[in-house]
Amino acid sequence: MDMEESSMKKLRQDSPPATAASLLTDDLILEVLSHLPARSVRRFKCVSTAWRDLIADPAHRKKLPQTLAGFLYNKYKPGGALSGHFASVSGGALPVDPSLHFLQPNKFKYIALEDTCNGLLLCACYNKETPDSDKDEYRHVVCNPATERWIELPPPPQALANRFYSTTRLAFDPAVSSHFHVLQFWQTISGVENCARGVDIFSSQTGAWIHRDSELFDKIKLFRRTRSVFFGGMLHLVGRLNTINVDKESALMVLVQVDMEGKAWKTIHLPIGSSFEAIGLSQGCLYYAGSTTQTHISKKNIVQATKITLWCLENHDSKEWVLKHSASINEPLGIIWVEFRVFAIHPDCNTLFLVPIGGDMLAYDMQHQKFVDILNLEKDNVRVYLPYVPLFSEALADADGQ
Known part of the structure; x- marks a missing residue:
């Protein structure tokens, strides 16, 4: 019970x-x-x-658990700068100001939204209106948009000449601790083997960064623009095995797990037979959404059908994925030539969020196999959508950024 x-x-x-x-x-x-x-x-x-x-x-609201309010995302402005925007799931009043007006406007001229985790938001803040090169200085800021409290992180360890950060992610669970971690994964840019080599980890409890080399046995390239999941004290993110003589489409996809000390590195193979779309934590379980697209040519037209599959990792020890739902999403809309991409999984129900190329965001009920909502998006957006669940507790109570 x-x-x-x-x-x-x-x-x-x-x-x-x-x-x-x-x-x-x-x-x-x-x-x-x-x-x-x-x-x-x-x-x-x-x-x-x-x-x-x-x-x-x-x-x-402060006493009750919150659910998904919508998605934060960046939009390109003239000149190459970014501006923050919000797509609401409920369609009501915005629960957060995506411009982040509470950050120091005289200090940060250019803000890029990078990641969200359980109510906190990770940003890269530049002191210029637009970045001119990779050498532009920026600082990471972690904030709580609901309470408008924020912390500016110290610079990470000096990067080596032959490496670059492939992805930066936020890890936070208010049910476990009021402290958060920021993980910067890095990889080399020289040579044939382009794969994860290590991670720099910031802890809000110590206020300092630590460096750890990768403990992965396989050579894995991490995806830079895909979502991660913090669950069970481990950060989960997706990568691809760098296997010789295997093309990108058929290469094995893996889920990489890293603990908050950078000492435990694990991998779980993702289901074979579909391209990777998204991972997400929903109703206490880790889910993976994949897709396959088939093109049928007839005398009258060309029909492109997209099939979505939703898998659940019910047992981490066995590392086995269980298929929960599958559906063809073109047929309900009567669309014959649109490619859809799944980018998020609702944390509290069997709903996927999809976006067609150049279109608005769609909410799809997998259980009843129907579209239930449409979320309007700004044009020229970066197409990276960060799920936001309001956090009204006093997280970041020791914030010194204000």
Whole structure:
């Protein structure tokens, strides 16, 4: 029996549900709801009008678990600079200002959104309006847009001449600790073997960076623009095995796991037979979304069909993926020539977020195999969308950036 079922059973004992619920004070109801997943809290809005208003009250948001509010993303401005934008899932008022006005405007002229994790946002902040070259100085900033608190990180260890940072990711779990980590993975740029060589890790607890060499046995190239997942004390991100005589389309894809000390490095092979789309944490499990696209040529037209598959890693020890859903997404829309890309998995329900080339964001219900929402996007966006779940607790309470 899960926590939601246990809570509902308590309300039913010894009296009808309506009578039992009426005996609970608002504070007691909020206390019970605060220990439930965000998905359950949304369902309990249907208990009564009073419960709906209680849960929707802005004054109670700090006590209740939050779900996905939308996606932060960058858009190109004239001259090459970036500006922050937000696509709301609910379609209501924006829960966050994507311009990040609370950062020092006289110090940071150019801000690029890099990553999000459980309510915190990682940014690369430049002191110029636009970056002119790779030598432009910038600083990483971690902030909480809901509370407008932020911390400027010290510079990482001096990079060597023959290496560059392939990806930078944020790791944070407020249920475990109020501290966060930032991981900068680096790889060499000379020679044939272009693969991950190590990582620099910043800890907000120590306020310092440490360097660790890679402990990976295989040579793996990490994907720079794909999402990562922080789960079970490990950062999960996707890469490709650098195998001789294997083309890019058929190369093996792997999930790389790294702990917050950079000492434990593990790999899990991703399902074979589909191209990589996205990974995500949903309802307490790690999921992987893949796709296959087939083109059929007939006398009348050319039909391109995209099949989406959703896999779940139910057991980390066995490293086996279980197929949960599969669907052809072109048929419901009547579209015959559009390529879709899955970029996110909803944390609380069986919903995928897709974007066609040059189009708006679509929310697709895998369980009922139908599109349920459309999110409008700004033109000329960078096509990297960062999921945002508001965090109203006092994370970054020791922030010294303000």
